[in-house]
Amino acid sequence: MVRETDDPELMEADEDLEDLALGEDYAFNPEFVRMVADALDRGDSERLRELLGALRAEDIADLMGFLSADDREELLPHLDPEVLGDVINELDTEIREDVLEHVSPAILAKALGEMDSDDAADVVDDLEEDKKAQVLAAMPEVERAAIETSLAYEDETAGRLMQREVVAAPQFWTVGQAIDHFRKEEDDLPELFFDVYVVDPSYKPVGAVPVSHLLRSRREIPLAQIMEQVTEIPVDMDQEEVAYIFDKYHLISAPVVEPGGRLVGQITVDDIVGVIQEEREEDILALAGVSDAGRDADVFGMVRSRLPWLLLNTLTAALAVSVIRAFEGQIVQLAVLAVLMPVVASLGGNAGTQTLAVAVRALASRELSAVNAVRTIGREALVGMVNGCALAVVTGLVLYLLFRDAGLSLAFGLALVINLFVASLAGALIPLALDRMGRDPAVSSVVFVTFVTDFTGFFAFLGLAALILL
Incomplete structure (x- = not known):
């Protein structure tokens, strides 16, 4: 159990340990991790409580990533259900699955009861079916019903992202009536909320009153007079769309409604931060053709996620090499072509990757669509053309100084212009086409x-060299 105390001396000791645990960049110091592992090896519960008592739940979750599976199992009994719930919520997916296997259904049910309904539903969804049934059976009926309702929605939708705990008030209430009611029913309020949703008799949100406005307003003012317009989130909306709406309208929270418009929950900005981080990591990894390899990822799983793309890349590379085979005779006559043709392909590949990164980001942020696609593609093609011309002048001059062959310099320079132009077009068109599909x-x-730039680079350079030099 993590210790909580008001003793000044103990609090000072905790602060010293916290300074020892985390560096200025909030990363763990190796010495502290070794201290925790040593306390676990010795079975020193008192020392372990001291070390864990200096950490927040997020830090304990991070710490578990540096411990072995056996050490994590030994650590779990030292966390009370409230802290355990917060820790589980912050764990990496692979580590969380391992931890959940070693927590009893009864303890896990208590931990889930301390969590928001959306976070609890995510944890329950990761459980095996038999253990899921045991955990839900051990929970109070109200909490179990909230989790089961959340799990009924599709994954990565607003329904799964939302928390069912909301603060709502009828539109005929005054500020004073609302505040008095909330204070009286404080145990039923969400742990964190930013808006009071004003609802009509059918429980449809008609507005929202930020807590800051509520506290600044006189008691006799009706909520309907100070409420603001709300941006409703359909319960089946994809979480990526929800994140876009939060970013566009600078929302802190938003009500989630069923198809009929009835209020069923809310999404807060802390949930959206997690979605944005998750989507960004997915896009970065996807650009490299890999999936997330957590700290406990197994080798076979990593190979399985990466090998198919490498095999596809091998096929496209073989098609590009077929161009070289077609010009085999010219390469034999002029060996320098074999040295220079990878340079043309490599520069084109870099230019294509630059454009691709910009296009994928623009698609993800809704900055690129059918409305401005032609203008964006034209701009990228022009950038590729200008960059190709600039590189052609510089590299052509260098090649002439090295080989004293104007034809070779001309072929190389023209190939660069062609390949960078095509690379920029491909970098913009390919993600657009895939998105349309x-x-x-x-x-x-x-x-x-990569296939387009390699194929074009080899073909342009070797073809021009054959025409100009041979």
């Missing part, structure tokens, strides 16, 4: 852009 443009765009 309903595919994730971040997942497979790199493979196709």
